[in-house]
Amino acid sequence: MSGPVLERRRTRDERHVLRAGDGLPLTLIRVRGAEAPTKGPVLLVHGAGVRAELFRPPVERTIVDVLVDDGWDVWLFNWRASIDLDPVPWSLDDAAAFDHPAAVGYIAEQTGAESIRAVVHCQGSTSFCMSAVAGLLPQVDVIVSNAVSLHPVIPAFARFKIRSLRPAMQQLTPYLNPAWGDGPTTGFSRVARAAVLATHRECDNPVCRMVSFTYGSGRPALWSHENLNEDTHDWLRGEFGVVPMSFFAQMAACVKAGELVSVSRRPGLPSRYASGPPRTDARFALIAGLRNRCFLPDSQRRSFEFLSRHRTGDTLHLLPDYGHLDVFLGRRAAEDVFPVILGELNR
Numbered sequence: 001m002s003g004p005v006l007e008r009r010r011t012r013d014e015r016h017v018l019r020a021g022d023g024l025p026l027t028l029i030r031v032r033g034a035e036a037p038t039k040g041p042v043l044l045v046h047g048a049g050v051r052a053e054l055f056r057p058p059v060e061r062t063i064v065d066v067l068v069d070d071g072w073d074v075w076l077f078n079w080r081a082s083i084d085l086d087p088v089p090w091s092l093d094d095a096a097a098f099d100h101p102a103a104v105g106y107i108a109e110q111t112g113a114e115s116i117r118a119v120v121h122c123q124g125s126t127s128f129c130m131s132a133v134a135g136l137l138p139q140v141d142v143i144v145s146n147a148v149s150l151h152p153v154i155p156a157f158a159r160f161k162i163r164s165l166r167p168a169m170q171q172l173t174p175y176l177n178p179a180w181g182d183g184p185t186t187g188f189s190r191v192a193r194a195a196v197l198a199t200h201r202e203c204d205n206p207v208c209r210m211v212s213f214t215y216g217s218g219r220p221a222l223w224s225h226e227n228l229n230e231d232t233h234d235w236l237r238g239e240f241g242v243v244p245m246s247f248f249a250q251m252a253a254c255v256k257a258g259e260l261v262s263v264s265r266r267p268g269l270p271s272r273y274a275s276g277p278p279r280t281d282a283r284f285a286l287i288a289g290l291r292n293r294c295f296l297p298d299s300q301r302r303s304f305e306f307l308s309r310h311r312t313g314d315t316l317h318l319l320p321d322y323g324h325l326d327v328f329l330g331r332r333a334a335e336d337v338f339p340v341i342l343g344e345l346n347r
Helices: 063-069 092-111 122-133 156-172 187-199 206-215 230-238 245-257 298-310 338-346
Strands: 002-008 011-019 025-032 041-045 073-078 116-121 140-146 283-289 315-319
Touching: 011 063, 011 092, 025 063, 025 092, 041 063, 041 092, 041 122, 063 073, 063 338, 073 092, 092 116, 092 122, 092 245, 116 122, 116 338, 122 140, 140 338, 156 245, 187 206, 206 230, 283 298, 283 338, 298 315, 315 338
Parallel strands: 041 073, 041 116, 116 140, 140 283, 283 315
Antiparallel strands: 002 011, 011 025, 025 073
């Protein structure tokens, strides 16, 4: 159902509440511009432990602004990994089977659109791509994927953390939270914060430093500081939250397998996702920042090679001056990155 309309910049938001296939409440934010959209719906899907606001940092022009101005009907999705929802243990399987089909179906019902396009990031991308290649998103005809899609490839130190440190940490805490940088809440979080701040000294933002430990291998891991303006670097302190260890356990299994794999039985999902032809006609446009220290560029290269073995028409874009999240948060992303995204959506 539709919620209240909220004012924001040159746009206004409509908040929609829907239910995932397993009954979990989720939200969609439909962004309205001054003029009615002239193009179809485009769904934006965030990564793990963040929220839909990820796509609206304090920069002059966000990807949302650019899409609205280009005439798209923009929908931002808070799936079960969103910090705007009550935290629950979750897996990529849950999102692929229950969340993304529900969101796509809801948008199709609300708009009457026969096809939907999507811009998906990180674990929003992996879970969305799982759902698509399993044949659960027939309405989706274009998927613009940032950072990782079907083949997670991570740096050596990140592999050590997820294979060796994660099992021990999983006995001590049910989740990790980069926000511990500003406010540790448990004995474990205080120890983790102290260890990270002692070894990550790349900036004076403790949440930024905790993000790098949580999600990758680098100083920093998810962006280059020179790509962020000061307001965005500070704004990030409020944009990261709880990520369950259940997710990290699944990602460890995926990294070991060299492709995305299921860890639970969910309706319609295969056990592996790159071992046979994708069950979707959606065209994939894969984006990889060459400075990414969360998922290495080989992640998207391998997925592009996999897709190319089965069909033609998919594309791969390598961005030399970008990493993981500065693709959307960068001060110059509107000039360097967003035209690539628009070009793929408009093809």
